[in-house]
Amino acid sequence: MKALSANIERFGGVYLLPVALAVIAFVLIAQPSTWVTLTVAGLAMGMMIFLMASGLSLIFGLMDVLNFGHSAFVSFGAFVAASVLAAMASWVHGESAALNLLALMLAIAAATALGAALGWFFERVIVKPVYKDHLRQILITMGALIVAEQLILAIWGGVPIPVPRPRVLEGSVVIGNVAIETYRIFAFVLGALVYAALHLVLNRTRVGLLIRAGVENREMVEALGFRIDRLFIAVFMAGSALAAMGGAMWAGYQSLITPALGAELMILVFIVVIIGGLGSIEGSLLGAIMVGLVANYVAFLFPKMALASNMILMMAILLWRPFGLKPAVKG
Secondary structure, three states: OHHHHHHHHHOOHHHHHHHHHHHHHHHHHOOHHHHHHHHHHHHHHHHHHHHHHHHHHHHHHHHOOOOOOHHHHHHHHHHHHHHHHHHOHHHHOOOOHHHHHHHHHHHHHHHHHHHHHHHHHHHHHHHHHHOOOHHHHHHHHHHHHHHHHHHHHHHHOOOOEEOOOOHHHOOEEEEOOEEEEHHHHHHHHHHHHHHHHHHHHHHHOHHHHHHHHHHHOHHHHHHOOOOHHHHHHHHHHHHHHHHHHHHHHHHHHHOEEOOOHHHHHHHHHHHHHHHHOOOOHHHHHHHHHHHHHHHHHHHHHOHHHOOOHHHHHHHHHHHHOOOOOOOOOOO
């Protein structure tokens, strides 16, 4: 196992895992056009899961908060985006591509803003009293999740809600024998831009340095005169906003949403955070891409194993790397 790890690190490290997975799938599928379609679908799915998982990774890894209510932000983001798109139906289905995209951007912005606002309230009222007490964090955030789900039922009802897609993102781009859904291309690009922004903020700015320093030694940062509480509130709000953004994107991806959306997605989100490594944005991206690709490849090759595929992936990764693929802190 150590020899295998050394060889993998020598030839590019864990970043080559998605490439190796894609090559193996190419051999097994043996149909280039089908393989390309499945690969793009997996990458798009992975990027949308990354949006949700990156928020949980920030909160879980950097703040040491076990937030089992994270899925509430995903659900609220999805339903708010659906409501905004429904209210702007004339723009969504109109002939103007600019208005199509503007309607989508407004829906995503509304979901993200609400996620940030709810994150502030959640941190101040629910999480703040139970810092450094993991058992109480689990209990109180689970309770908050139940309340949030009931609020969604009270506001939007229990009937599945259709989510209209902007006309410009309907259909597919055809390249030769390959058809790629336009919405999936948009989802991939948005996820890549969010990752780039997060990477720059956490690794190239003073704010990111203070956040990471505050996690390592909070007392030292406070002794230097910085208000670490404000930084952690900002982290929680950012994580909640990202979850809501991911929910908004997933709503358009699914085209039909229910109040159980967030709870269903949280299984995948937790798997991504665990296999990627706590507190690691790079790990979350890598884990999300792996989960997306595995889900699509296995669903095509071995349909009966589709539901268990990501659990098997998680077990295999943890047996090899107990702390995840790219953990921010080992132990």
